[in-house]
Amino acid sequence: MKNIVVLGSNSFAGSSFVNFALNKxxxxxxxxxxxxxxxxxxxxxxxxxxxxxxxxxKLDINKNIVKIIEIIKRIKKPVFIIDFAGQGxxxxxxxxxxxxxxxxxxxxxxxxxxxxxxKINRYIRISTPEVYGSSNKMLLEENTHNPSTPYALTHSSIxxxxxxxxxxxxxxxxxxxxxxxxxxxxxxxxxxxxxxxxILKGKKLNLHGGGLSSRSFIYxxxxxxxxxxAINLRKQNQMVFNISSxxxxxxxxxxxxxxxxxxxxxxxxxxxxxxxxxxxxxxxxNSNKAKNILKWSNSTSxxxxxxxxxxxxxxxxxxxxxxNENYIHKI
Numbered sequence: 001m002k003n004i005v006v007l008g009s010n011s012f013a014g015s016s017f018v019n020f021a022l023n024k025x026x027x028x029x030x031x032x033x034x035x036x037x038x039x040x041x042x043x044x045x046x047x048x049x050x051x052x053x054x055x056x057x058k059l060d061i062n063k064n065i066v067k068i069i070e071i072i073k074r075i076k077k078p079v080f081i082i083d084f085a086g087q088g089x090x091x092x093x094x095x096x097x098x099x100x101x102x103x104x105x106x107x108x109x110x111x112x113x114x115x116x117x118x119k120i121n122r123y124i125r126i127s128t129p130e131v132y133g134s135s136n137k138m139l140l141e142e143n144t145h146n147p148s149t150p151y152a153l154t155h156s157s158i159x160x161x162x163x164x165x166x167x168x169x170x171x172x173x174x175x176x177x178x179x180x181x182x183x184x185x186x187x188x189x190x191x192x193x194x195x196x197x198x199i200l201k202g203k204k205l206n207l208h209g210g211g212l213s214s215r216s217f218i219y220x221x222x223x224x225x226x227x228x229x230a231i232n233l234r235k236q237n238q239m240v241f242n243i244s245s246x247x248x249x250x251x252x253x254x255x256x257x258x259x260x261x262x263x264x265x266x267x268x269x270x271x272x273x274x275x276x277x278x279x280x281x282x283x284x285x286n287s288n289k290a291k292n293i294l295k296w297s298n299s300t301s302x303x304x305x306x307x308x309x310x311x312x313x314x315x316x317x318x319x320x321x322x323x324n325e326n327y328i329h330k331i
Contacts, residue, residue, distance in 0.1 A: 145159075215282075
């Protein structure tokens with residue numbers, strides 16, 4: 001029986017992976033700075049707090065490193081740590097970059113230094129293509145980092161720190177760099193659910209920069225499956241994997257596609273606004289390494305994933321229609 005510790009278990013990605021792992025009959029410890037979510041906010045019907053294979057602790061990596069380490073020490077081996085924890089949001093990182101560095105770099109380093117004293121099987125860090133910066137070329141794992149925001153710079157810094165730890169101390173780190181992921185239960189301030197909910201409410205969608213930036217989108221079940229593959233990877237010599245689909249789409253075309261699926265006129269739905277500061281225009285990540293070594297590829301097309309996601313938000317609209325549509329930063 002594998003024992004999995006999920007840091008940032010209450011995030012969209014974290015809670016989705018917790019459900020995925022529980023469905024694989026793993027034992028899961030969830031650690032997050034916010035209270036455990038109610039079952040209405042989860043994709044699945046089961047209440048995690050009542051699952052015998054799940055235990056939740058409300059702890060913050062900025063305040064409770066000692067307690068988190070004590071919990072990990074008590075867990076029966078083998079232990080796998082999946083790290084979603086950190087300050088998210090790209091544009092907001094310009095407003096208080098010190099907080100991003102405190103959480104994503106300094107206290108993450110403090111945590112890793114303590115973790116090195118414990119016997120764990122693998123530490124999997126969820127990273128981002130933002131570390132590469134905007135590029136018109138296909139990006140490989142060994143490409144030079146060129147971060148363009150404080151958010152991206154913090155991710156680049158901790159990724160490089162982990163590479164040093166693996167090289168010098170054989171720390172069992174593995175980094176997964178995911179393109180945009182989406183699906184049921186994603187917070188409404190993200191582009192796909194925000195578009196869907198705006199249509200359901202009959203509100204115009206604010207499209208930054210006209211939606212000209214290009215992205216790849218991964219359905220949340222494919223996202224979780226990539227982590228599952230990384231947990232079960234036998235080779236310890238691999239370090240970084242790009243995880244992306246081959247479907248590249250502009251944000252504008254993505255919004256148009258959702259409008260078509262929901263039978264509304266795109267031109268009547270959007271208003272164009274100024275683009276965000278230093279926003280990267282394009283990521284084209286090559287995922288051949290993940291395909292060949294992890295044996296991973298996305299099984300859900302963007303078309304099918306959007307259908308699933310739209311169906312869920314339509315069905316649960318009464319439950320989520322009063323949720324906050326704007327990101328609220330937590331300190």
